[in-house]
Amino acid sequence: MVQRFTGNGNGLGPYVERDRADWAELAASTPLTLDAATLEKLRGLRDPTRLIDVSEVYLPLTRLLSEYVRHTGNLYRSTNEFLRLSVDRTPFVIGVAGSVAVGKSTMARLLRELLAGWPEHPRVTLITTDGFLLPNAELERRGLMHRKGFPESYDRRELLRFVIDVKSGKEEVTAPVYSHLTYDIVPGEQAVVRRPDIMIIEGLNVLQPARVRADGTTGLAVSDFFDFSVYVDADPVDIRDWYIQRFLSLRDTAFQDPRSYFVKYGKFTEEEAIAEAGRIWDSINGPNLWTNIRPTRGRATAILRKDSDHRVKWVRIRKV
């Protein structure tokens, strides 16, 4: 088995890296509970994830996660007992981070499905951070319409409050809802979270560290409440290409809907659409990846690195 350690050459770094074949072996005897029709429903637009990818990449990840869930649950239980708190369970929180168009949603939905299929049938909730984007009217007021997805375009205080409320066992916690179609927060709509066993929280910036306040102190960040985190990684050149290809598919589908914020792109020729998607990438999503998202990669418990064909080619786990 090829085992490469990263951080330094002597095997003592904080990470262990496994190439795909070695990673797959870790769950070689685990049966796959997901079928092709379910996978089809969970896959994002143009995401080519296949059942073999689920077996070889996701099953070992969920096996590792089951160790984390079991041991973390025991730790919370004994901590609560020691503190004489009457909390019956603390939700296990998983963060899923990575660039726009890297395939986070497919990964998060697959994780939700596989974890919910465990024999003990945990209740798994998936929340995306786009619900915590400031509404367009507020972004416009703050001059941030061209910074959508940057840390400052979110209501970070509300997102933090939400995660703390869920984690501390509040009976019912609500989150706002975002629509990709209208490109804005949906007025009056809410996602309701009721004491799940596991919550997956997916978004560009979930691994951001806490901000330093004017007085030099730091507050808390949502990632302080993660029990496990995954960073979906790929070459930025490939991600840009995936973004453009997805934009072309959206031109033929979602952008044809008269309610779409991007309805004007529905009439673009292929050449115009490629140029426009490239422009959006180069002015918003690319700079956000370099400045804010990619620098958080090393904070993840697991990094899943995709090749240009979307297949995960190696996995890096923080072992200490």
Ligand SMILES: Nc1ncnc2c1ncn2[C@@H]1O[C@H](COP(=O)(O)OP(=O)(O)O)[C@@H](O)[C@H]1O
């Ligand atoms: N303009 C859009 N209209 C409709 N759906 C979109 C649009 N942009 C992105 N999506 C969908 O929203 C989801 C999240 O996309 P994104 O934030 O780029 O993350 P990722 O590709 O990593 O899952 C994807 O399933 C994508 O297909």
Ligand SMILES: CC(C)(COP(=O)(O)O)[C@@H](O)C(=O)NCCC(=O)O
């Ligand atoms: C909605 C998003 C900011 C992603 O939000 P997330 O759920 O990751 O917090 C992103 O998909 C987006 O729409 N970015 C704006 C630039 C663009 O239209 O591509």
